[in-house]
Amino acid sequence: MSGCAVFLDIDGTLLDLAETPDAVVVPPHLRGLLHRLSSQLQGALALISGRSLADIDRLFGSGIAAAAEHGAVLRDAGGRIIEDMAENADLRALLAPLRAAVAAHPRTLLEAKRFGLVLHWRAAPSAAHALITCATALAASHPALELQPAHEALEIRVRGPGKAGALDRFMREPAFAGRLPLFIGDDTTDEPAIARANARGGQGLHVGRDFAGSPAAVLQWLEHALAQGESGAQGERGDQGESGHG
Ligand SMILES: [Mg+2]
Known part of the structure; x- marks a missing residue:
């Protein structure tokens, strides 16, 4: 090596x-x-x-x-x-609606980073569909953002x-x-x-x-x-x- x-x-x-x-x-x-x-x-x-x-x-x-x-x-x-x-203002604008989405589904989690907002549902698999639908709809109108699937999580992130x-x-x-x-x-x-x-x-x-x-x-x-x-x-x-x- x-x-x-x-x-x-x-x-x-x-x-x-x-x-x-x-x-x-x-x-x-x-x-x-x-x-x-x-x-x-x-x-x-x-x-x-x-x-x-x-x-x-x-x-x-x-x-x-x-x-x-x-x-x-x-x-x-x-x-x-x-x-x-460079950070992206479109991403910041999604913080509030995504916070509301995880608040509606117990044991789900929003991880807020500088360039990405990640929805986690490992502890609440039944919330997956609702969170994916929500994130997909929110990201759709922002061409600078993209969806990044992960293990029982979905990230909306700034294209990079x-x-x-x-x-x-x-x-x-x-x-x-x-x-x-x-x-x-x-x-x-x-x-x-x-x-x-x-x-x-x-x-x-x-x-x-x-x-x-x-x-x-x-x-x-x-x-x-x-x-x-x-x-x-x-x-x-x-x-x-x-x-x-x-
Ligand atoms: Mg890995």
């Missing part, structure tokens, strides 16, 4: 899906794993998620490059904002670069350039980035197809790659040591 640039989706890829976005559990070793992998790759690791940047940092700490809100905001590992899309665009943008950054992209994701929003990683000569992996649907299997695979990289680096240091003696 030493010549790779690694791009990872979060929910359903690194973390098991939970009833609400706030209820996810970050395995205790995951933060350390990502930070060590990032430093082994000399910073060529980025999280690419639909979550907000604040949310990503809350889960994993700062110091890891991230594309938030499906690529609307990109930040490097040093904390510098690389891209920040998407995850494949985020991958391309990171690949122009010095920490990533010249490497082969490896992307892992689990959802329909991840398919373009999976295809893009493959098209760039790298590897696009899907949690369902390549890891039996298990984020734990993804973490195991990443741990294995990290250990291989560490033993490779030790081997190199050992060789240098020997040649120094000789």
